[in-house]
Every structure is written in structure tokens, then in C-alpha cells.
Amino acid sequence: MGWRVKIRHVTGFEYDGTASASYNEVRMTPLDDGRQNTLERRLIVRPATPIWTYVDHWGTLVSVFDLPKAHTSLTIESVSRVETSASRPRGKPLSWGELRTVDGPVAEMLRPTAQSSISPELAATVREHAEGHDPHETAEAIAWSVNDRVAYTPGATGVLTSAQEVWDQAVGVCQDMSHLTVALMRAAGIPARYVSGYLHPQREAEIGRRVVGQSHAWVEYWTGEWSALDPTNRTEVGEGHVVVARGRDYSDVPPLKGVYQGPPAENQEVTVEVTRLA
Numbered sequence: 001m002g003w004r005v006k007i008r009h010v011t012g013f014e015y016d017g018t019a020s021a022s023y024n025e026v027r028m029t030p031l032d033d034g035r036q037n038t039l040e041r042r043l044i045v046r047p048a049t050p051i052w053t054y055v056d057h058w059g060t061l062v063s064v065f066d067l068p069k070a071h072t073s074l075t076i077e078s079v080s081r082v083e084t085s086a087s088r089p090r091g092k093p094l095s096w097g098e099l100r101t102v103d104g105p106v107a108e109m110l111r112p113t114a115q116s117s118i119s120p121e122l123a124a125t126v127r128e129h130a131e132g133h134d135p136h137e138t139a140e141a142i143a144w145s146v147n148d149r150v151a152y153t154p155g156a157t158g159v160l161t162s163a164q165e166v167w168d169q170a171v172g173v174c175q176d177m178s179h180l181t182v183a184l185m186r187a188a189g190i191p192a193r194y195v196s197g198y199l200h201p202q203r204e205a206e207i208g209r210r211v212v213g214q215s216h217a218w219v220e221y222w223t224g225e226w227s228a229l230d231p232t233n234r235t236e237v238g239e240g241h242v243v244v245a246r247g248r249d250y251s252d253v254p255p256l257k258g259v260y261q262g263p264p265a266e267n268q269e270v271t272v273e274v275t276r277l278a
Contacts, residue, residue, distance in 0.1 A: 002085035003205070003239040004039075004278035007198050007213065011256055012075040012269045019074075019262030022067040027245045028078035028255050029053075029061040030197065035088070036243060040081040047071050058193075058252055060245040067260075076256065081277070084239045093135040093223035099189050106222050108248065109191035115249040116183040116194075118164045123187035130188045135223040139192075142184045143219065143231040146177050152232065159250060174232040175250055178217040181231045182249070191222040193246050196253040198274060199233075200240035205276040213274030215255065220246065 009028050030038045043051055043063050051065045067074065102110070112118070130138040153171040163183035166176040178194055185192035199216035218230040218237055228237035245253035 002083055003200075003276055004081065004083050005200060005240075005242060006275040006277055007078070007080045007082065007242060008271075008273040009078045009198070009215075009255070010075065010269075010271045012073065012267075013265045014073050014267040015071075015263050016266040017263035018070045018072050019067075019260045020070050021262075022071070022074060022258060022260035024065055024067075024076075024256065024258030026063040026065075026076055026078070026256055027060055027196075027253055028076070029063065030080050030082045030242050030244055031059070031061065033243060035085050035237075037083045038080060039083060040079070042077075042079045044075075044077040044079075046073075046075040046077075056252075058245070058247045060247070060253065074260075080242075082242050084242060086238050087228055087236045090136055090223075090227050091225060096130075096135065096189060099135060099191070099223070102191060102222070106191050109193045109222065110186050110189070111248070112183065112186060113249045113251070114162065115160070115179050115251065116163050116186065118167065118180075118183045118187060122164065122167060122184075126184050126187045127189070135188075135190050135221075136227070138188050139185055139190055139221045139223070139227070140229065142188065143181050143229040144234055146181045146184070146231045147234040150177050150180065152177075174217040177231045178219050179249055181219045181229070185219070185221050193220050193222075193226075194249050194253065195220055195228065195243060195246050196250070196255070197244040198242040198272060199230075200274045200276060203238075203240060205240065207276050207278060210273050210275040213272040215272060216241070217250070 156171040163180040166172045166180045182192040220226045220228045247253045
């Protein structure tokens with residue numbers, strides 16, 4: 001049995017004066033895929049303005065809006081209801097030889113990026129450890145080894161921290177653990193992608209109780225089909241995980257990206273509330 005979850009994600013800015021214009025992209029809307037079904041999607045922007053939506057190269061729903069008039073604050077509120085389910089049983093993986101011949105969009109998930117880069121020496125070590133194991137075994141061993149090595153430490157890293165820096169410093173948050181896991185999987189020859197979304201913090205969530213949730217990151221890897229692992233929590237992805245966006249790394253999936261003309265933001269507040277409905 002799956003869950004039905006309500007998510008309310010609010011981001012607000014108060015400016016130290018008046019902003020004259022603002023241009024934004026929002027990735028806060030859960031997807032429909034084989035594991036989850038989105039029943040309701042609402043995006044509310046204050047001050048009110050028209051919103052356009054498109055699907056990006058990676059399959060993420062992106063909402064865009066402009067505020068061409070003067071404003072002293074900006075609030076973006078996303079409200080969703082989503083049916084989720086547990087991960088499907090993993091099928092027999094492709095062989096290493098078959099993985100070496102993948103092409104198209106899947107092959108894009110083998111290439112390192114600025115945030116998913118590691119040293120040639122570390123990559124060689126990963127390939128050496130993969131010998132004698134199938135791709136599923138290797139992917140899981142990589143994810144759990146990242147959990148063992150990296151201490152969850154808020155504030156120790158930034159949005160531009162690379163996977164190699166996370167390995168060297170052995171501290172970080174879910175974004176860092178996911179970047180490092182993706183980098184190590186790619187080095188082993190397994191296509192891997194970065195996933196962002198929401199996580200209900202309680203595995204045995206009480207129905208009807210609203211709790212403080214969190215934006216979260218995990219990974220998916222391809223061995224003939226996509227499978228998901230959460231290295232931060234050392235678990236498979238389950239009913240409490242809600243997918244919003246996928247990409248090569250965080251730079252493809254930020255919840256909010258934009259520019260504005262005006263004074264610095266005096267105050268920024270982000271809240272995520274999650275309620276298990278069924």
C-alpha cells in the first residue's frame with residue numbers, strides 16, 4: 001500500500017526597499033512517474049502574476065513568471081497532493097559490457113559535471129572495488145559507503161561544493177552525499193542522476209498530522225531500468241519520498257532560480273510542511 005501526501009512549500013522574500021523587476025524559474029511541482037501520481041498541483045505567486053509551465057530536458061515541470069512592476073516582497077507557494085508507493089523490486093541488471101554501450105539520454109548520466117567530479121585516483125579505486133560485483137551490488141555498496149564516510153553536517157558546505165571536496169572533507173548534507181554517490185557510480189560505469197524532492201521525516205507517519213518536512217536529495221541509477229537509493233538515510237527510496245526534479249547535478253534542479261533588479265533581500269524564509277493523508 002502506498003501513501004497519499006500533501007506538501008506545502010513556501011518561499012518568501014522581503015526586500016530592503018523596492019524591487020523594480022523580477023524574473024524567476026520554479027521547480028517545486030511533483031512529477032507523475034511509475035512510482036508516484038500527482039493528484040493536485042497549485043503554484044501561487046504574490047504579488048499575483050501570470051505563470052507559464054514547460055517540461056525541461058530532464059523531464060522536470062518548470063514554472064516561469066516575471067514581475068515587471070515594483071514590489072517590496074515576493075512569495076512563492078506550492079501546494080501538492082501526491083500518491084506515492086514503495087520502490088519496485090529490482091530486476092536483473094545489465095552486464096558491465098552492456099552498460100558500456102549505452103547511448104542517448106542515459107549516456108548523459110555517465111559524464112562528470114563540476115559538482116559531480118572526482119580525481120582520477122579515486123575513480124580508479126572505485127572501478128577496482130567494482131570488480132567481481134554486479135552493477136546493483138556496486139551501486140548499493142557505493143551509496144552505503146558514502147553514508148559511512150560523510151558525516152551529516154549542515155553549514156559545512158555550499159551549493160558549489162564538488163564531490164571530490166565532499167570526499168576529502170567527509171562532511172556535508174544530502175546534496176553533497178548525492179553528488180558524491182552520483183560521481184562514484186559514474187566512475188564505476190553506472191549511469192546515475194541527481195534527484196530532488198521532498199521527504200516525510202517519519203517512516204511511520206501519523207495520518208492527518210502536519211509536520212515540518214524538508215527538501216531532500218537522493219540518487220537514481222540505471223542498469224536497464226532506473227532504481228533509487230537514498231545515501232543520506234542509508235535506505236531505498238520509499239513512500240515518504242516525493243520526486244520533483246531530476247538532472248545531472250543540483251544545477252539542473254534548483255527549486256528557485258531567478259534574477260531581480262533592486263535592493264538586497266533583507267529577509268528570506270522557507271518552510272516545508274508535509275501531511276500524510278492516507
